[in-house]
Amino acid sequence: MKHVPVFNGSVTKGNLSVEGRYYKYLLSLEGAVEVIVRKPKKGRSIRQNSYYFGIIVSMISEETGHEPDEIHEILKSMFLTQHTEIMGIGADYVKSTTSLSTVEMEDYLSKCRQFGSLTLGIFIPLPNEVMI
Secondary structure, eight states, X not given: OOOXXXXXXXXXXXXXXXXXXXXXXXXXXXXXOOOOOOOOOOBOOHHHHHHIIIIIIHHHHHHHOOOHHHHHHHHHHHHSEEEEEETTEEEEEEOOGGGOXXXXXXXXXXXXXXXXXXXXOOOOOOGGGSOO
């Protein structure tokens, strides 16, 4: 499948205005096309990222003696491993936390807290229970 560019734009009173090289890209197309218009995906927040590294990763690192970077990689491999197939061959890969939406990031944070609690026996406070 060929790479499909994504263009940002805005709608004002029902009129769509698109940024970037959108019109140049349109000139490269011919025939039927598919048009998708949706609200942009909101990526993980700075607050979520600060909470993750400052509280979750830090607490698990202190408990286990592993370096914070190691804990980050371990947690990602535990909870963000995806499976795909390339030409019929199965392959696993680990998603980056930077690619997560705010909702996906909260799900990941929840799994990390649960791991800390159930496996390591440590209490990891919720974001609203701690100053970040």
